[in-house]
Amino acid sequence: MISIHQRVFISSLVTLCLFLGLSGWVLEGFFNQYVEKHLHERLENIVYSLLASAFEEPSSGKMRLPELLADPVLNQPGSSIRAYIVGENKKYQWFSASTIGSDFKIPISINLTLGKKKYVIIENKISRLMFMVSWEDYQAIEQHYLLVVEIKRDNILQQIKAFQYQLGIWLGGSGLLLLIGLSLLLSWSLRPLRQANEELKQIQKGEQQHLSQQYPAELLSLTKNINQLIQLSISRMQRYRNSLGDLAHSLKTPLAIIQGAFDSNDDQQLKTAIKEQLGRINELIQYQLQRASIAGENSNFSTINMNLIIEKVIRSLDKVYADKNIVCQFNMDRARLYKADEGDLMEVIGNLLDNAYKYGQKKISLNLKILSQHLKLIIEDDGTGIAENQYQQLLQRGKRADNKVSGHGIGFGIVVDIIQQYKGTIELTKSKQLGGLKIIITLPLPSF
């Protein structure tokens, strides 16, 4: 997995290269254009100065040029600028002094319309400007002359190279500086991540409990979630510890009873004591184990299809209580997905329905109503029900699994615990329809 550092680095490197490359290319293009234009203009100027230096040949009036010109650049042999004029059907030829001792070649067969200029670059070594002019001699005949001015390109090429070099250095240099700057910026930007890493290490060591609140907006939801997870495992561990503590505490009494019976040396007493206390001990262990395994709020919930779970439980209980031939009617007004722990939900429905099947005679009804902010689960049976004054006791069961209320066992206590954890309510009443017990469970619906 490519690190964020690498990502940012690679992307800025690519961007910089593209940008600087493009800039460099454009700048070089402009420079070249400018330099070429300048060269061309220079050649034109020389052409015109040549014309300005022309004079009439005293006898014929034809165009003639002096040996040496005003512009010293054409007078120096071997200079980079050469001029040549040919005219009168090749009868007249004039070479600038600079052509002496140079590799000047007379241009061959040039067709140029009168008054037109032609600019060519020969093998990138020579830039040549040609101009076809006419000159009226004393006999009023228009003589045609071709003016050719050449310049060696090595100067301009050198200039271009020098520019490229300079450009390269400056662009490259600034690119490098930018990269360095970027790395520093990156380091600074990613500091919160490093901080989070450090804090997590501290939490692992146990020197810190939670991530601090000082995080940029993008990380805030992440750190909040991490803190929630941490809190969850802390409270779960706490719950386990409490359960173990409760269990150890509650086991002391039955163990003491067995110990006492053992010490009494009365076999019958011992037998009775073991039989009774075994049941009690089993119940206690089961209850605490179940309590400890409640996932509760804030765990990783899945979205559950409630009617699928209810139908599964009904099918199971139909099997277990097949002898009783009980009919369980299940109604729900509409399907709704609920966010909870599937195990917890099954625990609630399993325990309540199990009681209904156990104490019911022929009919049970289960209603699931979806309201705007809550869902209501109503379970009614046609059994004998429970006396009203025992409702409170049954609902208080969540604390200690000591008192038995009309044989309802520990199942109801677990249900109470779970409903409490999900911040719901339980209401017990008499069922008007079926005559037995009616249990109404209300659970808040979290906003999706």
Add this chain to the structure above:
Amino acid sequence: MKALLIEDDTHLNQQLVAQLKQHGYVVETALDGKEGLYLGLEYPIDIAIIDLGLPLISGIEVIQQLRAQQKKFPILILTARSRWQEKVQGLDAGADDYLVKPFQIEELLARLNALQRRFAGWSSPVLAFSEFTLDTKSQSVYKKSQQSDQNLEIELTAYEYKVLEYLLLHGGKVISKSELTEHIYAQDFDRDSNVMEVFIRRLRKKLDPDKSLNPIITHRGSGYSIPVTAK
């Protein structure tokens, strides 16, 4: 009745096998899911007790495989975890009843009885046929007396009761002597088909001393049956 017990705890396994045998079951047992599944598929089992936490193949998978292979005998699951999620999972997979560990042996036997009886189609624990009633809960047999219209108990030995119960639970079907032996008489005894004839003879003598009722019918060359349909 031939019972299959799949339980990986050796101590508990031995205990249960002993207790089941004591109560007249012929027991096939395994300590892991793979062996247990094999036994369930190979032998003619009447009822199975399967622990959910098994090595090699899980209890749930064993149940699913048995059902997939059309094995229809009742299955009771044993589970150490009393969470409903586990119970429902086991029942949904194909089991018929569950028992949470630790349990009392009487509870187990009562549930096994109920399952057998239900599987045979009897809706009540008391099976009635001709002038007799057999109470599977108390494992006793009664005959309606002609004189007083009361039910008099008939004393049967454990094996005699087992034979009668088996024939009754498979009411209407012809059961061969070898089938009776396989399902009732434990494997470590010498398999002697005469034994069954002796049991049947004794049963007839106790149930029907004056030979008026003929509750058990002999099918020459095939076996025995009690002509009754389950209610």
